[in-house]
Amino acid sequence: MKSNNLRTRRPVARSLVSIILFSVLLLIGTYGCSSSVGDIEVSDESQHRTKVWLLERYQQIEHPLLSELFQRSLERLEPGVQSIASQDKRTKEPRLYVISSDEITAFSLCDGSIFVTSKMIELTPSSEVFMAIIAHEISHVIHQHACWTSEDKSAELTKEIKADSDAARILYVSYINPHATLQALSLYYRKFINADAKKFIITLDERKKSLSRELQQYPPISSRMPEERLFRKVRHLVSGFTKSSRNR
Ligand SMILES: [Zn+2]
Numbered sequence: 001m002k003s004n005n006l007r008t009r010r011p012v013a014r015s016l017v018s019i020i021l022f023s024v025l026l027l028i029g030t031y032g033c034s035s036s037v038g039d040i041e042v043s044d045e046s047q048h049r050t051k052v053w054l055l056e057r058y059q060q061i062e063h064p065l066l067s068e069l070f071q072r073s074l075e076r077l078e079p080g081v082q083s084i085a086s087q088d089k090r091t092k093e094p095r096l097y098v099i100s101s102d103e104i105t106a107f108s109l110c111d112g113s114i115f116v117t118s119k120m121i122e123l124t125p126s127s128e129v130f131m132a133i134i135a136h137e138i139s140h141v142i143h144q145h146a147c148w149t150s151e152d153k154s155a156e157l158t159k160e161i162k163a164d165s166d167a168a169r170i171l172y173v174s175y176i177n178p179h180a181t182l183q184a185l186s187l188y189y190r191k192f193i194n195a196d197a198k199k200f201i202i203t204l205d206e207r208k209k210s211l212s213r214e215l216q217q218y219p220p221i222s223s224r225m226p227e228e229r230l231f232r233k234v235r236h237l238v239s240g241f242t243k244s245s246r247n248r
Contacts (some may be wrong), residue, residue: 004208013099013235013247017073033145039148039149039150039155040115040145040148040149040150041147042147042148042149042150044110044111045059047110047111047146047147048111050109051109051111051113054096054097054099054115055097055099055135058099058100058101058117059096059099059100060097060099060100060239061098061099061100061118061237061241062098062219063234063237064095064167065230065233065234065237066098066234066238067096068230069127069130069227069230069231069234070096071163072226072230073127073130073131073134073227074134076174076176076227077131077134077135077138077170077171077176078174079173079174079175080135080169080170080172080174080176081135081138081142081169081170081174081175082173083169083170084139084142084166084169084170084172085142086186089177091112091141091142091144092110092112092141093112094108094113094114094134094137094138094141095112095113096114096116096134097113097114097115097116098115098116098117098121099115099116099117099118100118100121100241101117101118101119102115102117103117103120104117104120104123104187104188105117105120105188106120106133106136106188107136107137107140107146108140108145109146109148110144110146110147110168111117112140112147113139114134114137116133116137116204116214117195118238118239120133120236121234121235121238121239122235122239123187123235124184124187124231124235125183126180126228126231127128127179127225127228127230127231128171128176128183129180129183129184129187130231131171131174131176131180131227132151132167132168132171132180132181132183132184133184133187135167135169135170135171135181136163136167136181136184137163137168138163138166138170139163139167139170140159141165142166143159143162143163143225145162145163147161164181164185164200165200167181167184168181168200168201169200169204172204178201179201179206181201182198182201209226209233
């Protein structure tokens with residue numbers, strides 16, 4: 001990202017960039033799924049161009065704390081990720097990119113890149129909710145949702161519902177409260193209510209009731225836990241970074 005662009009960007013240019021970004025997101029299939037009739041495969045070249053464009057347009061925030069948080073989150077989510085793992089050998093290794101932007105969004109590319117904006121991290125209340133966002137994107141990566149694009153809106157919606165339900169499952173199997181998924185969804189400012197994901201989480205709650213009393217409660221992630229401490233440091237780091245690039 002060239003910081004000069006940030007400095008001179010005017011509100012109109014800013015909203016133009018937002019529109020372009022969201023069009024690109026729609027095209028590359030943030031909301032994407034395995035292929036069906038009418039789907040178009042996104043070529044590696046076009047994915048690469050999108051990634052280069054994003055990294056030129058938006059400043060990437062790189063810091064050892066971010067890598068550590070992502071690594072720890074992946075380790076913590078591993079049992080859940082295994083539960084939805086695809087047999088498809090083409091599944092890519094997820095990699096996190098945090099970009100400096102006032103947009104509130106997260107999305108993934110076909111090559112396993114997961115993009116989260118600094119604003120979204122700033123608004124994320126806890127490490128549990130952060131992991132819900134990552135789990136949602138991991139579902140897109142595993143099911144190669146971004147490798148296919150469709151003009152059919154309902155097909156795109158199906159992909160989102162799948163990723164939301166998968167996120168709840170990943171959290172549940174990893175012994176993290178799946179309600180964090182619903183909190184994460186509210187951060188996306190969705191225009192639709194994901195009734196399927198809600199129903200799915202209620203089913204998980206019902207299933208929990210049949211377990212012993214000790215297992216009925218999800219252990220809350222306390223502020224003393226390494227993930228939460230790390231997440232708070234990252235949120236502080238990212239918000240400082242966004243403010244300084246905004247004021248330049
Ligand atoms: Zn999604």
